Amino acid sequence: MTLNELRYIVAVARERHFGRAAEACFVSQPTLSVAVKKLEADLGVSLFERGQGEVTLTPAGERIVVQAQRVLEEAGFIRTLAMQSKDQLVDPLRVGAIYTIGPYLFPHLIPELTRRASRMPLVIRENFTAMLSEQLKQGELDVVIISLPYDEPGIQTRPLYDEPFSVLLPIAHRLTDLDAISTTDLSEESVLLLGDGHCFRDQVLQVCPGCLQPSSSESSLQRNLEGGSLETIRYMVAGGIGITVLPDTAINPNPSSDELVTTRPFKGDPPYRRVALAWRKSFPRPEAVDLLWETIRACQIQGISLVD
Numbered sequence: 368m369t370l371n372e373l374r375y376i377v378a379v380a381r382e383r384h385f386g387r388a389a390e391a392c393f394v395s396q397p398t399l400s401v402a403v404k405k406l407e408a409d410l411g412v413s414l415f416e417r418g419q420g421e422v423t424l425t426p427a428g429e430r431i432v433v434q435a436q437r438v439l440e441e442a443g444f445i446r447t448l449a450m451q452s453k454d455q456l457v458d459p460l461r462v463g464a465i466y467t468i469g470p471y472l473f474p475h476l477i478p479e480l481t482r483r484a485s486r487m488p489l490v491i492r493e494n495f496t497a498m499l500s501e502q503l504k505q506g507e508l509d510v511v512i513i514s515l516p517y518d519e520p521g522i523q524t525r526p527l528y529d530e531p532f533s534v535l536l537p538i539a540h541r542l543t544d545l546d547a548i549s550t551t552d553l554s555e556e557s558v559l560l561l562g563d564g565h566c567f568r569d570q571v572l573q574v575c576p577g578c579l580q581p582s583s584s585e586s587s588l589q590r591n592l593e594g595g596s597l598e599t600i601r602y603m604v605a606g607g608i609g610i611t612v613l614p615d616t617a618i619n620p621n622p623s624s625d626e627l628v629t630t631r632p633f634k635g636d637p638p639y640r641r642v643a644l645a646w647r648k649s650f651p652r653p654e655a656v657d658l659l660w661e662t663i664r665a666c667q668i669q670g671i672s673l674v675d
Contacts, residue, residue: 370442372406373435375399376414380432381505383422436505443506444649454486455654461490462659463502464512467567467597468642469493471616472512475666483662487655495564503647510656512663514566515641524645525656527663528671530614531637532574533630535600537607547634550575557609559600567597567640571612574638578612604628614640615670641674 378388379399389396407414414428424432464472469491477489492499492508499511500519517524534548542548542556554577561568572578597617604611605627618630644663646656664673 368406368409370439372402373439375402376406376428376432377435377439379403379415379422380424380428384420385422440506455652456484456487456658458652459488459490460652460655460659461492461507461509462512463492463494463499463508463510465496465499465514465566466493467561467565467614467617468512468514470596470598471614471619472663472666472668475668476663479666480659480662484655484658487658496566497564500645503645506647509650509652510644510646510659513643513645514570515643517643517645519645521648522645523648524643525660526641526643526674527660528668528673529639529641530616530671531632531639532571532612533615533618533632533637534610535604535613535618535628535630536610537604538627538629539607540610542610542631543629545631548631549634550577553578553610553612559603559609559611561597561600562595567614570638570640574612601628616668618670642671 375388375392375394378391379385382388382391385400385403386396389399392399403414410431412427412431413425414431416423416425470493473489473491477491480487480489492502494502496513496517499508499513500517500522502508503511503522504519512527515524515526534542534553536543542552545552553575558571558575558578560571560578597613600611601613601617603609613630644656644660650656
């Protein structure tokens, strides 16, 4: 067996589809299929059940794929040992961020990091926390920027900053008469939320459970009005469809809607999220992680409070 064959079966197990697995491995589907069949023949067992449009692991396949992942990680450690003698700030750094952080952080971070480490370009991805976590653990990403709490085996975290939340309103909304808004005020309004899978949605609902409308008809309407991004929701608010809660880094007015929306703080201590870096404890470039942490904290980002 070869390391490539092990990579292929791990990819098929993850994607549950030979075509998508081949794309993830940057090979043709026939190449991947032949390699998987060859490995099955060498081992004398079937690793996958091939169904119509779906692939599932056999019991033997489940055990073998787990071991294959371990072998690949150990093989990667050989590269780790070699890299430790190299300049840790030379190769690209693969960084992921959740959807509600990336668009507001990366425009500040990329030029500043380029200035500090021109030979360490960023390769960036945005996704949900669950997907970023999986990509981090599988070695597809080096570092991710997420919202705490985040606790995964073998993963280390380091806080970056706290970010308060504010309320975004249409300029003519009745709540604009208030200097600050309470969660009770919110529960009486049509609050636009991100869709399921966004951790920021969960954080808003923790602050204001009443923002999720209780009746079935209202819940159905709210689901129809859920946004896929904060920018989509901003436009919905500008259109007078409802109000929303945003992290303060996303408060900057959009040039096309800055006359249509306004913001108000929460009453009392505002709710907030703590943003942090997360990386594998075995990642061989701690200097790159340290520089990323320092550079993010040096960026002039509106609305954040640095934490140690």
